[in-house]
Amino acid sequence: MTSKDAMTIPVAALARRSLSDPAHVLLLKCAYGHHLVGQRVPGVVDLAATLRLPHEAAEVALAELTSCGVLVRGRDGTYAVRPQRDWRTRVFRPTPGARAVLIRLIAELEAAQSPPGTELLSDRRLAAAYSVHEHDVRWALRLLAMRDVIALPPRRPPTVIRRLPVRRVITNLSGP
Known part of the structure; x- marks a missing residue:
């Protein structure tokens, strides 16, 4: 280039x-x-x-x-x-794939009663498990991090911070 x-x-x-x-x-x-x-x-x-x-x-x-x-x-x-x-950047609007991953992740975290400190699978493994693109998984994780449900430390797996009811996360995705 x-x-x-x-x-x-x-x-x-x-x-x-x-x-x-x-x-x-x-x-x-x-x-x-x-x-x-x-x-x-x-x-x-x-x-x-x-x-x-x-x-x-x-x-x-x-x-x-x-x-x-x-x-x-x-x-x-x-x-x-x-x-x-x-702003000289655009704000992401959740795709249907990212929303689906988000809902599934929250449901699985709630079903497993994941305590704070639990590490999640990598983006690649979650994408393979859900049969979706890694970008959808990444954005779902970022949305969870925005709601303080998980932490996204650099070069480490996503980590659960706290549990949050599915309805509270989903209703706040209408966008800016």
Whole structure:
């Protein structure tokens, strides 16, 4: 790919492709109203604790969303959410496949009475078990992480944080 080709790719496509899982989860939290426009977003330490991540991963997520125009960094080092019209990335809308995986995962977690700390299968294994694409599994996991049901630590399997009733997760998927 030449530099001319790279310049023709929309910024949104570049940003969407390059965001880490923690950045996607924080993006979803901003888009679905967990963090409102102008509201401060938790700092690195609090974000890392909330998402159950190493501090470095939280720093990367904040930097990625700042570069995409989702967050603005204040002089005091805090971050605030910008209006969606200023964002240079798109927000994911769940596909039918991602919704199906999400519902199935929650049902299985509830049926198994999975306690906090339980590790789930990898994306690839879940996709094979459900006969769906890995992207659908990844987005379902991100939606669960947005609702604080699981943690998505880098280079580790998804881990259950808490149980959440299926109806509460599904009813909040109408989108931003």
